[in-house]
Amino acid sequence: MKLSSFLHFAGFGIKTVLFRKKEPILGTVIVTDKCNLKCKHCSVNNITAVVHPYEQIRREMQQLYDMGIRILFFCGGETFLWRDGERTLRDLVVEAKEMGFLIVNVVTNGTFPIDLPEADLILLSLDGDRERHNAVRGDTYDTIMENIKHATSDNICFYMAINQINKDAVEHVCLTARDTKNVRAVSFNFHTPYPDTRELALSREEKTHCCDVITRMMKAGAPVFNLRSAFPYLINNSFPTPCHQCVVIENGKVSTCGRCIDVPNLCDECGYFFVAEYTLLFKGNPKIILEMLTTYLRYI
Numbered sequence: 001m002k003l004s005s006f007l008h009f010a011g012f013g014i015k016t017v018l019f020r021k022k023e024p025i026l027g028t029v030i031v032t033d034k035c036n037l038k039c040k041h042c043s044v045n046n047i048t049a050v051v052h053p054y055e056q057i058r059r060e061m062q063q064l065y066d067m068g069i070r071i072l073f074f075c076g077g078e079t080f081l082w083r084d085g086e087r088t089l090r091d092l093v094v095e096a097k098e099m100g101f102l103i104v105n106v107v108t109n110g111t112f113p114i115d116l117p118e119a120d121l122i123l124l125s126l127d128g129d130r131e132r133h134n135a136v137r138g139d140t141y142d143t144i145m146e147n148i149k150h151a152t153s154d155n156i157c158f159y160m161a162i163n164q165i166n167k168d169a170v171e172h173v174c175l176t177a178r179d180t181k182n183v184r185a186v187s188f189n190f191h192t193p194y195p196d197t198r199e200l201a202l203s204r205e206e207k208t209h210c211c212d213v214i215t216r217m218m219k220a221g222a223p224v225f226n227l228r229s230a231f232p233y234l235i236n237n238s239f240p241t242p243c244h245q246c247v248v249i250e251n252g253k254v255s256t257c258g259r260c261i262d263v264p265n266l267c268d269e270c271g272y273f274f275v276a277e278y279t280l281l282f283k284g285n286p287k288i289i290l291e292m293l294t295t296y297l298r299y300i
């Protein structure tokens with residue numbers, strides 16, 4: 001991370017903690033909800049299947065920038081399906097950087113060739129070893145691994161949503177992150193139980209076990225892009241929600257934290273690690289602040 005970006009985030013953090021401000025710093029643009037997969041745990045694919053036009057996405061990026069947001073995510077649906085004429089996802093990433101966003105990340109299912117060197121991180125969903133990943137995501141594991149091998153940059157971070165199907169594959173994914181070329185780290189979430197996927201949620205005991213495995217892997221040197229100090233809060237769902245420093249924009253609609261904010265009572269069972277990490281950070285939790293500094297400087 002550049003020193004100027006670090007100083008910007010440090011200044012934002014100090015102001016937010018000291019004055020209990022609620023201004024956002026992290027924003028997500030949903031470029032489309034269209035997707036080539038139909039994963040078992042996902043409730044947000046192909047609801048409209050509209051690919052939003054370039055001019056609209058550009059306006060939304062500018063709107064987020066004007067709100068003070070400096071960390072931008074592109075998400076979907078499948079982000080690599082986005083195009084408008086000659087323009088592709090890569091053009092959106094380059095444009096976001098030119099607009100002044102300090103960190104620009106993309107979330108993808110990894111089933112398309114990966115040529116996004118300008119992104120700070122490509123969060124690529126890997127949901128287990130071949131067997132369990134394919135049980136969640138269809139027969140995609142080998143294609144993804146091939147795409148990673150041929151990626152044009154080493155900015156990939158695995159993104160695993162832990163659920164009833166893949167809960168025993170956490171160690172495997174940590175080791176795969178450590179041993180795969182072009183992969184920098186792995187970042188985890190627990191399944192967030194939307195009404196149509198409640199059966200995939202983990203119990204408190206299962207979350208405890210997963211966090212123990214992740215902790216052991218971190219101690220053994222596996223590259224995990226999460227904060228250990230947030231684990232007790234994630235296990236007990238005792239972190240504050242929603243995250244006021246995060247917003248998402250989808251087809252012109254801005255929501256605080258996630259597009260899931262409208263699902264009744266879902267925040268009480270939120271499994272997204274970033275929500276725990278950011279809300280605890282901006283409450284001024286000293287352990288989280290320290291761990292966030294070292295972790296972000298290591299992987300971005």
Ligand SMILES: C[S@@+](CC[C@H](N)C(=O)[O-])C[C@H]1O[C@@H](n2cnc3c(N)ncnc32)[C@H](O)[C@@H]1O
Nearest residue numbers: 041042076077078107108109125159161191192
């Ligand atoms: C909705 S997908 C969109 C981007 C891309 N299609 C992909 O799969 O990475 C973004 C991330 O959300 C995760 N996800 C989907 N439903 C979830 C849920 N109910 N709880 C936790 N994570 C979930 C996916 O596994 C994926 O890593």
Ligand code: SF4
Nearest residue numbers: 035039042045077109
């Ligand atoms: S690839 Fe992503 S958007 Fe598509 S179904 Fe799977 S999790 Fe949902």
Ligand code: SF4
Nearest residue numbers: 257258260261267270
């Ligand atoms: S806190 Fe609520 S709105 Fe935010 S990601 Fe979790 S479930 Fe969604």
